[in-house]
Amino acid sequence: MTQLALVIDLNVCVGCHACVTSCKEWNTSGDAGPLVDQNPYDADPTGTFFNRVQSFEVGEYPNTETVHFPKSCLHCEEPPCVPVCPTGASYKRESDGIVLVDYDKCIGCKYCSWACPYGVREVDAERKVMTKCTLCVDRIYNEELPEWDRKPACVRACPTNARLYGDIHDPESVVSKAIREAGGYQLMPEWGTKPANHYLPRRKTQLTIREDEVERADNPLKIDSQLPKPGQDEPSLDDVTSW
Amino acid sequence: MHPAFSVIFLTTLIGAGQGLFLGLFGAEALSLLGVLPPPGSDFLALGSALALVFLVLGLIASFFHLGRPERAWRTATKWRTSWLSREVIVLPAFMGVVFLYGAAHAFGFNPPLGTLAGDVPVLLTVVLGAVGALLAIVLYVTTAMIYACIKFLQEWHSPLTVVNYTVLGAANGFTLAAAYAAWAGVPLVAFLATVAIVLTVLGLGTRSASLVRNSRIKSKSTLQTAIGVKHPKIQQKSQGFMGGSFNTREFFHHMSAAFLRGMKWIFLLGAFVVPAILLLVVLVTRIDPVNLLIAAFVIQYLGMVAERWFFFAQANHPQNIYYQSVA
Numbered sequence: 138m139t140q141l142a143l144v145i146d147l148n149v150c151v152g153c154h155a156c157v158t159s160c161k162e163w164n165t166s167g168d169a170g171p172l173v174d175q176n177p178y179d180a181d182p183t184g185t186f187f188n189r190v191q192s193f194e195v196g197e198y199p200n201t202e203t204v205h206f207p208k209s210c211l212h213c214e215e216p217p218c219v220p221v222c223p224t225g226a227s228y229k230r231e232s233d234g235i236v237l238v239d240y241d242k243c244i245g246c247k248y249c250s251w252a253c254p255y256g257v258r259e260v261d262a263e264r265k266v267m268t269k270c271t272l273c274v275d276r277i278y279n280e281e282l283p284e285w286d287r288k289p290a291c292v293r294a295c296p297t298n299a300r301l302y303g304d305i306h307d308p309e310s311v312v313s314k315a316i317r318e319a320g321g322y323q324l325m326p327e328w329g330t331k332p333a334n335h336y337l338p339r340r341k342t343q344l345t346i347r348e349d350e351v352e353r354a355d356n357p358l359k360i361d362s363q364l365p366k367p368g369q370d371e372p373s374l375d376d377v378t379s380w
Numbered sequence: 381m382h383p384a385f386s387v388i389f390l391t392t393l394i395g396a397g398q399g400l401f402l403g404l405f406g407a408e409a410l411s412l413l414g415v416l417p418p419p420g421s422d423f424l425a426l427g428s429a430l431a432l433v434f435l436v437l438g439l440i441a442s443f444f445h446l447g448r449p450e451r452a453w454r455t456a457t458k459w460r461t462s463w464l465s466r467e468v469i470v471l472p473a474f475m476g477v478v479f480l481y482g483a484a485h486a487f488g489f490n491p492p493l494g495t496l497a498g499d500v501p502v503l504l505t506v507v508l509g510a511v512g513a514l515l516a517i518v519l520y521v522t523t524a525m526i527y528a529c530i531k532f533l534q535e536w537h538s539p540l541t542v543v544n545y546t547v548l549g550a551a552n553g554f555t556l557a558a559a560y561a562a563w564a565g566v567p568l569v570a571f572l573a574t575v576a577i578v579l580t581v582l583g584l585g586t587r588s589a590s591l592v593r594n595s596r597i598k599s600k601s602t603l604q605t606a607i608g609v610k611h612p613k614i615q616q617k618s619q620g621f622m623g624g625s626f627n628t629r630e631f632f633h634h635m636s637a638a639f640l641r642g643m644k645w646i647f648l649l650g651a652f653v654v655p656a657i658l659l660l661v662v663l664v665t666r667i668d669p670v671n672l673l674i675a676a677f678v679i680q681y682l683g684m685v686a687e688r689w690f691f692f693a694q695a696n697h698p699q700n701i702y703y704q705s706v707a
Binding site for chain 2: 154157176181182183184185186189190191192193194195196197203204206208217219220221222223224225226242243244245246247248250251252253254255256258259260262264265266322323324325326327328336338339
């Protein structure tokens with residue numbers, strides 16, 4: 138079975154919101170209808186978005202780091218939003234695991250949004266139906282796009298390649314490898330929703346240098362000590378100094 | 381959660397309607413057993429009409445909750461998995477039975493459908509009433525399970541939610557039935573008011589139990605599990621946008637903690653204490669009960685509205701963890 142998903146690398150995300158705007162642009166222009174905004178240029182702008190980037194500060198000053206956290210539908214393998222839907226408008230596709238809303242069946246009762254612990258479903262204030270990330274189902278199977286372009290709009294937009302896309306049930310896919318090898322994890326595992334989307338943790342790149350690695354132990358000139366020996370923070374030059 | 385008045389009125393109005401019907405049929409059943417004086421067909425017919433008024437008003441209120449009410453018929457399709465769908469099926473079924481029960485009494489059409497052992501006739505209205513009473517209970521359960529089945533809304537995910545919807549709705553309905561009996565001059569006031577007091581006191585107990593339970597809830601989700609960073613100190617610096625969104629509107633009640641506390645005391649007094657005292661006054665004194673009982677019902681109904689508002693507002697949705705700081 139296929140389960141398409143995103144893997145988001147928090148170590149790489151710089152919080153530029155390119156995925157947010159790219160998502161909005163693609164999904165507001167599609168056949169499924171616009172993601173409507175209210176007062177977009179006024180004091181109190183609001184509107185429908187499938188994807189957001191949030192920022193968190195971890196730690197206490199001065200030992201802090203900023204985590205930029207993109208948040209969209211996780212396409213859970215046990216989606217709690219699906220069985221609660223009274224009309225069957227909210228469903229999970231057998232073929233590829235994408236959780237979708239049938240906008241023609243939705244009555245806008247908002248119950249599925251209550252049943253999602255992640256808050257990734259939004260009622261479109263003008264279309265009056267529940268909307269959510271479709272994993273760009275109208276891109277990934279779109280034969281009018283060249284093969285390399287058949288990826289979600291957010292993935293295509295990410296300038297740092299923080300968003301990986303693929304089948305997490307295929308052990309050789311790029312996302313499965315990333316989850317396996319870079320410690321991919323799920324959000325709120327306590328609810329048993331088994332989100333398909335995974336996140337890769339922040340990683341510290343550290344290099345341990347020992348004392349004897351700072352000086353070139355086998356430098357013959359050093360052994361002879363025939364030339365002047367400058368301090369460690371002064372420049373050194375072969376044939377001129379003793380380093 | 382943001383308390384939606386459509387749902388508050390739906391659950392309180394149909395709760396009272398169901399309770400009224402339980403009171404009517406309870407009185408009829410006990411009168412057939414010879415325990416109570418017969419209530420009379422006109423009383424039961426008009427009472428069923430009154431119950432239907434509450435049920436219809438509740439149904440109308442529910443439509444204001446829907447973005448696309450014209451598609452509401454679709455909600456009956458997923459009864460295998462969705463409690464909301466089950467409620468949508470049971471509510472009209474119950475309304476239909478209440479209508480038939482009232483019509484049978486109104487037109488005096490009450491043939492025996494058979495006999496039990498000992499030549500006891502099984503009357504049509506008894507069968508309809510028993511089915512209606514069963515559906516009334518099922519409707520309480522389906523309504524409450526809509527909320528109780530969502531496991532991460534920890535304030536709701538408890539058998540107490542089902543108990544409270546049932547007991548509180550029935551208490552309010554029996555108070556209404558007592559007021560109606562007093563207005564109609566039917567000698568059932570003492571019985572109905574007694575049951576109403578018992579249910580109201582019971583409701584105070586079960587609702588207080590859920591208040592105690594909810595005050596001790598420890599949220600299973602934290603900022604750490606929400607973003608998967610295992611550090612004791614994490615602070616949100618941006619929720620990704622500065623204007624509002626569906627997430628900031630639907631899941632927050634936007635009221636102060638003091639307002640919430642005030643609402644708690646209002647509903648404890650309005651839904652339980654004051655109506656119980658008024659019902660008791662009716663039972664032990666000889667004051668004309670009509671106005672007192674109508675006042676008891678209206679106060680208790682408003683108390684139920686406050687209770688339902690608090691029920692929604694108190695539920696803390698885990699998605700709120702992601703919306704703690706605008707920028």
